[in-house]
Amino acid sequence: MDTARIPGTTGEIPRSSAAESARRGRPRSEEADRAILSAATELLAERGLGGMSMEEVAARAGVGKTTVYRRWPSRGALALDAFLTEFQEQQPLPDTGTLHGDLLAALRGWTRSVTRTPAGRMLAGLIAEAQRDPALGAAWRDRVIEPLRARHTIMLDRAIERGEIxxxxxxxxxxxxxxxxxxxxxxxxxxxxxxxxxxxVVDLIVAGLSADEPA
Amino acid sequence: MDTARIPGTTGEIPRSSAAESARRGRPRSEEADRAILSAATELLAERGLGGMSMEEVAARAGVGKTTVYRRWPSRGALALDAFLTEFQEQQPLPDTGTLHGDLLAALRGWTRSVTRTPAGRMLAGLIAEAQRDPALGAAWRDRVIEPLRARHTIMLDRAIERGEIxxxxxxxxxxxxxxxxxxxxxxxxxxxxxxxxxxxVVDLIVAGLSADEPA
Amino acid sequence: MDTARIPGTTGEIPRSSAAESARRGRPRSEEADRAILSAATELLAERGLGGMSMEEVAARAGVGKTTVYRRWPSRGALALDAFLTEFQEQQPLPDTGTLHGDLLAALRGWTRSVTRTPAGRMLAGLIAEAQRDPALGAAWRDRVIEPLRARHTIMLDRAIERGEIxxxxxxxxxxxxxxxxxxxxxxxxxxxxxxxxxxxVVDLIVAGLSADEPA
Amino acid sequence: MDTARIPGTTGEIPRSSAAESARRGRPRSEEADRAILSAATELLAERGLGGMSMEEVAARAGVGKTTVYRRWPSRGALALDAFLTEFQEQQPLPDTGTLHGDLLAALRGWTRSVTRTPAGRMLAGLIAEAQRDPALGAAWRDRVIEPLRARHTIMLDRAIERGEIxxxxxxxxxxxxxxxxxxxxxxxxxxxxxxxxxxxVVDLIVAGLSADEPA
DNA sequence: TCGTAACCGAGACGGTACGTCTGGTCTTTTT
DNA sequence: AAAAAGACCAGACGTACCGTCTCGGTTACGA
Structure with a gap:
């Protein structure tokens, strides 16, 4: 998946005025980044988003709370990044040659991720959190929903090219x-x-799409 | 809608040993019931589920917190009842004579409820809350999802009877x-x-269902 | 000493509208009062006022932080009460028959309290804290300084009656x-x-006071 | 006053091994010294010692925190130097010809400094801080209390010489x-x-000192 | 003229404590 | 026996500073 982490999207806090080429001050520790993200991921998998407090993330990562807040402005923003770290690349862009095959592979890829890995729990928790945090809702759409839809749209475009729909x-x-x-x-x-x-689901959709075809 | 409030379903707490015909002590105030539910409904509509704290519900209803907890075991359970009070009866069971008409009427009834009344915000908040409170999740399924599905199944049964699908x-x-x-x-x-x-959505589903018909 | 704890003086937070004779709701736990005060006293003696954090007082007393803040609005106010619990009654009101004897007994009582008990450390810490917290400064004057001065004034009045000064x-x-x-x-x-x-000190003061006497 | 700033007394940190005549490396910026001291003095006067954080001193002086800590090891040490810059030379060594006149001039000089200039607030704050920082307490005695006492002792010596006491x-x-x-x-x-x-105060002391004179 | 040493501003680091808030429970008096 | 009130313990929240550390860069000396 090409939704690689683009700093500044979720709530990623940019260092000062951005394009200032010569960054001043001590650079942010990449190790802290990693420690925080993996502590968040663990807690998310163990106890769900409700059980992931910033307090405990910081403690488990061996990091001060300010270090967490310097990077992620809210619990949701952190959870979103933790989720993407897990979830991204898991979603295939199938190319089986038929619309039915592509849709089935895509849907099964998704259902398997959410039923067999911690991603399902994270995903549900994030959608829940997004209902109360509008900023997270926007980030969720921009960084998860839309990129996935863009990828999946390609399957439909190929089916159109093939004349299937x-x-x-x-x-x-x-x-x-x-x-x-x-x-x-x-x-x-x-x-x-x-x-x-x-x-x-896929059977019915493909049947419905084919129904109004000239035959 | 026949999902009328059935005490004991969400978490409704029964009065002592239930079937004891001659109840003793001071009877529960029905006015408190109403005051709590309407305070909850107001807060839910104003600020969403996240902004509805038990503390404030009790304060706004002019009632002690105990009185709230005696009736509803959790924030979610209360919100669920407040939601049902608003949402129930809003969902029609259409009978237009065709599957397409029935499905369209049902779906439009739902989308209009959630987009034009506070029900949408409540519904989203409740699904969110259900992700972190399994008991609420179960009540949600039993008192909202399944009753609605049962009603909507009738539309499909009628279509089968008519030979449409x-x-x-x-x-x-x-x-x-x-x-x-x-x-x-x-x-x-x-x-x-x-x-x-x-x-x-309805067009495609009906097309898909008709596609594999003999005729 | 008759400066027995008068609720409402330091920052003692009165229950609701005060004179309401029949107080409603759960009464404040006297055991919590005691536990908090003795935890505060211990910490004060062990580590001085700087080492007495509200956090640790609450933890050591086995009490929530809110329970502490409900009673004492600030660290200083709590420390002041802890100090008085220790210090009050320690200060004698001597009556030796001569001004010199009275002043010496009073001053020695004070110096011994502050050099031989934890009171000295508490006292110094409280005067320090009062420099940055004006409310504490006022309480300090009202509850410690002035009552002590009132008592000591009696010694001077007696000396006047006796014609010593x-x-x-x-x-x-x-x-x-x-x-x-x-x-x-x-x-x-x-x-x-x-x-x-x-x-x-006493010698010189008594000498100075007697100097301008007719003799 | 001859308690001019003697580097190394409060906690003044000497450059490397001190007596090494040829200092290497970039010399300390004297402008930074001045900027820090005057920022500290301002803050001290505005908000008292409690409101003077190292963070804000550095920011207001346009200087890194390291630059502050390189010169002064603690908030108290910095505040002490800021205080001395203000207070020193303000204290006169009177020579009026009588003990009474000298003591009165000295005491009034002091009381006027502390009541009419920011020195009073600083002084109170420093004594407060010294209660929790023993190193500051020692520096306070060595750099403020004792030098002042030494000066004032001279007044007493002159009175002895004159045979007044x-x-x-x-x-x-x-x-x-x-x-x-x-x-x-x-x-x-x-x-x-x-x-x-x-x-x-002076009247009584002088009277007391004269009382046991042979007359 | 170059290397090295100590400085510089900036800002991140791991921590501690703050005072507030809410959740769900418990304990009073009053009805 | 239930009501209203409000205290109870617990623990997360986000903030402010602490004193230390790590950057890229500057300034002055000595080789």
Whole structure:
């Protein structure tokens, strides 16, 4: 995934006036960065976002609280970066040759990440936190949702090129139909997120997209 | 809607040994009930679930915290009841004669509730809270998600009876495809929840369901 | 000493609107009062006022920080009460029959308290703290300095009655001459606070007071 | 006053191994010295010692914190030098021809300095700080108290030479009787530091010293 | 003229304590 | 026996300074 960490996006606090080429003062410790992120990741996996306090992150990382706040302005911003460190690159951009294959691979990749790794818990916690922290909500859209959608849009573009689906299809709606049900089950937990479920969703979407084709 | 408040479901605390016909002591004040619920509803609408503290609910209702906790075991449980008071009955069970009409009416009813009333904010806040409070998650499923699904299943049963769709369709998947995308947009806010969006979703689902029909 | 703790003086926070005879709600725990005061006294004796943090007082007393702040609004106010608990009653009101005997007993009582018990350290710390906290300064004057002066004034009144000194002597100045040098040595530490020193001070004051007598 | 700043006394940190005649490396900036001292003096006068943080001194002087700490090892040491810069030379060594005149001039000089210039606030703050920093306490005695006492002792020696007082008088006690009451009022603030007060103190001391004279 | 030593401003570092807030429980008196 | 009130313990919050450290860079001496 090419959403590599771009400093300054979530709440990443830029050093002074940015483009000042000769940075003054002691440089930020990269080791502290790593220690904080991995402490956050551990706590997130162990106890969920609610159980990840800045206090304990700092203590576990062997770092002062100011050192944490200097880098991340809020719990959510830190959790988001910890999540991305785990989650990024896990999401494949499949190219199987058919729309059905691509969508299925993408959806299964997602459902497996969230059911088999700590990413699911983190993801649910972050969406929850984003409901109360608008800044986190914006960062979440910009750094997670949109980059993933951009990648997945490519699958649809390829299907259009191949003539599998109409060129005027509303790709936003298709992507919401693909992932919305999965997020729904993850967050509400009313039914399990199985491979079979993923296939059924994809079957129906592909059938629906093909239905109004000239045949 | 038949999800009328059934004491004991969310966490409703029963009076002593329940079936004891002749209750002793001072009866619970129904006015306190109302004052608490409406204070909670106000705060929820004004500031979202994050801004609704038990402390302030009690203060605004002119009631001791104990009185609140005697009735609702947690912030989430109270918020859930406040939400249901607002949301219940708002969700219609349409009967238009066609599957497409029914699904569209149901989805539009939902999207309008969440975009035009405080219900949307409450709903998002409750799903968020449910991520950190498993008991609330269970109550949410039992008192909101499942009753709604039961009602909506009726629409699919009628379509089967009419022969519009196959009898062996997986109704769970269809319902997740119907509402999942809408929840997705509500919680992530990446695209707006428009009437047009509702129609596109329903169009595609109905097309997909009809595709594998014999005729 | 009759400066028994008068609630409301230092910063003692009164319960609600004071004269409300029937106090409602859970009463303040007297055990918490005791635990906090004795934790404060211990820390004060061990490490001085600088080493007495509210954090540690609360921890050592097994009490929440709010419970401490509910009673004492600042570190200084708490320290002042802890000091009085130790110091009060230690200061005698001598009645030896002569001015010289009375002044000497009073001054020696004071110097012995401050040199042989933890009171000296507390006293020095409190005067220090009072320099930066005006509210504490006022409480210090009202609850320590003035009550002591009132008691000591009695010695001078008796001497006037006996005809040992003139009736128009400025008692404030005499008291400052009596205790000022001792405070000076305590706070600056440039010379020791010995019994001999006390006697020399008293000798000179009594001589000075008698000098302008008709004889 | 001849207590001109003697480097190395308070905590003044000498450059390398001191007597090495040919100092190598960049010399210390005298401008930084001045900027720091005057920033400290300003802050001390504005907000007292409690409001003078090393952080803000450095910022206001436009200097790195290291540069401050290289010169003064602690807040107290810096404050002491700032105080001396203000206070020194203000204290006269009177020579009026009589003990009474000398003592009165000396005491009034002191009380006027502390009541009419920022020196009083600084002095009180420094004595306070010295209670928690023993090194500062020692420096305070060595650089302020003792030099002043040495000067004032001269007044007593002259009185002995003139035969005004006995040669075996304990000069330490007399000086504590002279200044102790004034420090007492400054630090406790229970009574004002007036010229009248100074005269009353001096009157009584001189009377007391003369009493046991052969006459 | 070059190297080296000590300085410079800036600012990050690990810590401690602050005073506030809320959660959920407990203990009173009053109804 | 339930109500209202309010105290209880616990612990996270974000801030302010502490005194130390690490940068890139400057200034002056001695080789």
């Amino acid at each position: 109409r060129a005027d299809v509303d790709k936003d709606v298709v992507l919401d139909l693909l992932f919305g049900p999965a997020y729904h089950r993850l967050l509400n937990g009313h039914r399990p997120l199985t491979d079979r479920f993923a296939r059924q | 196959r009898a062996d369709v997986d109704k769970d998947v269809v319902l997740d495809l119907l509402f999942g995308p809408a929840y997705h947009r509500l919680l992530n806010g990446h695209r707006p929840l428009t009437d047009r969006f509702a129609r596109q | 003139r009736a128009d002597v400025d008692k404030d100045v005499v008291l400052d001459l009596l205790f000022g040098p001792a405070y000076h040595r305590l706070l600056n530490g440039h010379r020791p606070l010995t019994d001999r020193f006390a006697r020399q | 006995r040669a075996d008088v304990d000069k330490d006690v007399v000086l504590d009787l002279l200044f102790g009451p004034a420090y007492h009022r400054l630090l406790n603030g229970h009574r004002p530091l007036t010229d009248r007060f100074a005269r009353q």
